[in-house]
Amino acid sequence: MTAFNSASNYGENAFIKSKPQMLQNIYNTTDVFPYWVADMDFQVAEPITKELNRLVERGVYSYEFHEQAVFEALSQWYSKRHGLTLSADKFVQVPGVLSGIAxxxxxxxxxGDGVLIHTPAYHQFANLVNKADRQVVKSPLINDENGYQIDFAGMEQQIIEQKVKTMIFCNPHNPTGRVWTQQEIEQVVEIAKRHDVLIISDEVHSDIIFEGHSFTSLTSFDYDKIIALIGSPAKTFGxxxxxxxxxxxxxDELFEAFKxxxxxxxLDHGNAFSTFATVAAFEKGEAWLDGMLVYLQDTVKWITQFAEQRIPQLKVFQPQxxxxxxxxxSELGFSEEELKNVVFEQAKMGLTPGGWFGAENPNFMRMNIATSRDNIEKSFTALADAIDGFERGSKGNSNCCDNGTSKSCC
Known part of the structure; x- marks a missing residue:
């Protein structure tokens, strides 16, 4: 596990999460630890580095397109890892997930068309819809004692009333960490069928699945209006x-038209570095991924246990x-400004404000945990100390935050 517990070099201000201007815009300070971007601090798997080094040392970069090798690697990966039968001839390569959805x-x-998203939702979904001059139709998830659930009746009502013809579905779900069950997805697909709704399925976190849960791809369902963003070397391998x-x-019709x-x-070419690194990742990176999943789950356990002992009022949604x-x-009883002061200024934790995701309650926040345990422990200790100190009467004021509409990642 030491490979995942090494400290990150945040002197690399070229990283979006660490750019002083970005931090200043979001938190009104640069003195925070950046947990707000959904990327990794871990060094990538050795086969990826070896392949990149091979290309650098080669020193010749004539035109070469090998996307079919990527499609074969993806097909074999999903067959082995998830039991999915995906034809290597049905993939289309695009510059990135967001550009693909756009x-x-x-x-x-x-x-002017309505596009349904389940809120709280990854904030770029709404940005993509708005920038395309389509209308965002929000279908709020139900948050009860069992965690987040899909409001199927409410979703169908929204589809009917707003004449929705397209839905962006996210599985696993960002930011709540829900991995939707096969039964839940079946209900979503049945509703889509009844109303002829195209489903754009964001499945880029499909390999980050925790023990006791399994990933169900919408590509496995018998419905001809499903298009998936699947196979993400970014999320899976950093x-x-x-x-x-x-x-x-x-x-076939949607495939040919889109391709x-x-x-x-x-837009389908990519480059040699991304191509060969992706093939190396999916062909030789499984052991690294398995180790990272264990590390992440142990991190979740540590956070949960620490919160129970030091911050019992903090609700930690268990990511699946x-x-x-x-x-x-919410149970800490802070005002919105007090919470920002405690988390951002005193604890110096750069969490993502829940408002970015359409959360109605400003007391929700998201944290990226793909970093070293040392960083996690220091931050939560600082958070607990800040809360204790605030409750003894130490108050402050904060004027942040940016609403996330300008971000192209995260």
Whole structure:
């Protein structure tokens, strides 16, 4: 586990999460530890580094396109890892997941169309819809004693009333960490079938699944209006700045139409570094991933136990997948400004404000835990101390935060 517990070098201010200007805009200070971006601090698997080094040492970069090798690696990976049968001939490579969704929205929806998302939702979904001049239709998840659930009746009502023809579905769900069950997804698909709704399924966290849960891809369902963003070397292997996105559908008509559009804009090529690194990751990186999953689950256990002992009022939603943890600070009784002061200024924890995800309650925040345990322990100790100190009468004021609409990642 020492490979995952090494400290990160945040002197690399080129990393988005560490850029002083970004931190200042979000937190009104640069003196925070950046837990707000959904990427990793871990060094990537050795086979990835070896392949990148091979290309660097080669020193020759003539044109070469090997996306089919990536598709074969993805197909074999999902067969072995998840029991899915995905044809290597049904993938379309795009520059990234967000650009893939942006292209899909523009090709298969019209201006003014309603696009349904389940809130709280990854904030870029709403940004993508709005920037395409489509209308965001929110279907709030139910938050009860069992965690987050889909409000199927409410969702169907929204589809009918708002004449929704497209849905962006996220599994595993960001930011709540829910891994939707096969039964839950079946209900979503049945509702979509009844109302002829196209489902764009964001499945980029599909390999970050914790013990006791299993991933169910929408590509395994018998419905011809499903397009999935699947196979993410970024989320699975920490290749966030050197990876592409991969779109998959079983529908031949949708596949050909989308591929034709992407190829016409010359967006399907990628580059040698991302291509060969991705193949190395999916062919030789499984042991690294298994080790990281154990490390992440141990981190969740540590956070949960620490919160129970030092911050019992803090609600920790147990993630079933992803390396994001969703918190509810409501029972601490802080005002919105008091909470920002305690978390951002005193504890110096750069958590993502819940408002970014459409959370109605400002007391929700998201934390990326794909970092060293040392960082986690220091931050939570500082948080507990800050809460104790505040409750003794030490108060402050904060004027942050940016609402996240300008971010192109995270």
């Amino acid at each position: 292209l899909l929205l523009r090709q298969f929806t019209n201006e 290749m966030h700045s050197i990876s592409n996105g991969y779109v998959y559908t079983n529908n 034709t559009n992407v190829v016409a804009m010359y 997948g992803t390396y994001q943890v969703w918190f509810d600070f």
